[in-house]
Amino acid sequence: MNFINPLSKLISHPFLGTATPSEYSPIVLTGVLLSLIVVYIASKLGGEISRKIDLPPVLGELVAGVIVGASALHLLVFPEGGAEASNSVVIGLLQFINNLTPDAATSIFEAQSEVVSVLAEIGVIILLFEIGLESDLKELQKVGYQATVVACVGVAVPFIAGTVGLVYFFHFPVIPAIFAGAALTATSIGITSKVLSEIGQLKSREGQIIVGAAVIDDILGIIVLAVVASLAKTGEVDIVNVIYLIVSATTFLIGSILLGKFFNKSFVGIADKLQTRGNIIIPALIFAFFMAFIGNAIHLEAILGAFAAGLVLDETDKRKELDEQVKPIADILVPIFFVTVGARVDLSVLNPAIPSNREGLFIAIFLIAIAIIGKFVTGWAVFGQPGINRIAIGVGMIPRGEVGLVFAGIGAASGVLDKPLQAAIIMMVILTTFIAPPLLRVAFKEPAEPQKPVEKPVDGVTDS
Template identity: 35%
Template structure:
């Protein structure tokens, strides 16, 4: 691709995402859906003027990492820690219930092969917290207790998801349970969980120590983005599959590992204010690229809407996808059932995480085209509907 062609593509992504985001917001629809629709409109589903490529994927991954970094520095770490056990329960049930019901329904009800059924169950376990967090920020509810539980659950959910995908992929390729490889990846990820906060704390101390001594402008954004790239590289070393390298980086450094960094900066409000001031414009440029890429990846052409079997399977798995994530939130104690319901809704979106599962199954010849198309439709439904529900019902949490 020529450089001037890429400039035009980037122009279209940014301007169409901005226009549709503003339009949707004025209509009372979550702006993130406008950006998703921009991707569907520009992609092969409608106009076909933009095809996903490696450069756009990298920019999109930077976008989600920056979004989650912003969430990290705004998160109340003490409240997140207090929500730990509740988050753990929501996350584990949000994996076990979709995986189990998806696997059993595929294998026994629809008579699909076990490896296909395993991939369907794995896809249903996914949670795209980026979409939920964007909606919570749009409605100014990102600092509620509910949001802290959802953030914690999403961290655990994504860590389990990485390990689960490694196991499912190994089993589907070799038809044997390679527990050694799975445990190796799990061990590396857990080691990173332990060491990364220490490293983040140390680096944040150095940033604080040398703040104000620089002579060249741009100290804060340069150092922050450099740290993000460094953590992305470290995440690649934990042994996760290459296709998940950037995804693991987003989980590792933004959702969990920069939280001590943010907490440390809270002792210096001036520095924290400068971080927000310098990073916000960069985040606002890159984040829409991520949501547009999710839309670009949703190819509606693969779906045969005239097939009766397609609709039977789609409705069945969409129902499972909603119910299993929703039910998991009711196993924790909240001040009212509405809080449980909002947590459950927040965990439903599959988005790019579901697409990673489905695409890996398709590329490796595990998922037939009709099953892949059905999963794409399930992912679209579970990505688009929850933001509407959150915006309509999330007017504040119960006391």
């Protein structure tokens, strides 16, 4: 996904003939602006209503996205979800105002959707950069081994249970079952970390374990996705690619954090020498985007690079100033991500009146149960942490969000998933994404495990 695509589509599309990009660029821009108006109104209304009923604002943004998206108002729809230009209210308005041909409307719809998608991707990069800044690297390192265990359990349990269950109970072929099982492994770090930040638990022991596990879970998810994608294409796993992903992911995260210790002084020195506005935020964004670029370039995720950049800069003397300067940027871009996640969801797959959905509903019930239980048990994978809130950790790992939708999309595009199984995966993603934020808030209100009583010294003698 890149910024050149929308323009190149307009230039290369055959219906345009000799038209110059400048003739259609204003229409694409108008569509993007209308889409952003929809996004911001939806995010504010959803967030405010959610806050009034004591729920995380991010949940309100997701629900608002569903309302304005493919499930209801069709104000914000995307071609990759199967929508056409005729399904978009925004494109219909542009078509009426500019007297566009159907072919022109289609091309403009694709270009406008691509731009909004790019903005959403930048939004999630900024979100993970902000989360990295708010995280404490020292605390994260303390729970590193715990987070690794939680992540491994959270990937292995739902993957094995989902795959085996689909093969033995629903008689699916092995490859589609493996693909669906892989879709159960993902955890949406964006959604969970945002909720943790909103309820003031991001720096708690539980919050650090959840965030650390979600990052590792994302890496494991990428590796699993690479394995199942190669399996779908060739029927066999490319071992060399799997080894490459494991080595590059580990090297990237550890290396970026180690090198960051040397970068800290340079960053402060650069910021002090710059005299114009943005002397702190601009170098920080350059670093975050560079790290995101490296992550993408080595076939990992841009969000992992942004998160690592945030962790590194959290150690600098400029951290507090940087925290404050990132917030307005996040307020502008992050809502685009959450609203578009909701807008891409089509709740029509839940309609049992449609015969093709009924089979998917039964499969979905099974996948949802595995998705929730498979992540919930991760809270009991934590050891050596007396007084830890295991329920909160388990709940924090539940949401699949955009990551699960990526699995469903790739599976459908490759032809591995039939419609009932694809619908079931989408339902699983919807439910886990929406139930996790309110459950996480409730979980942190629950008392943690009682601390072990400290034995009082007897006769003035203490244990050495």
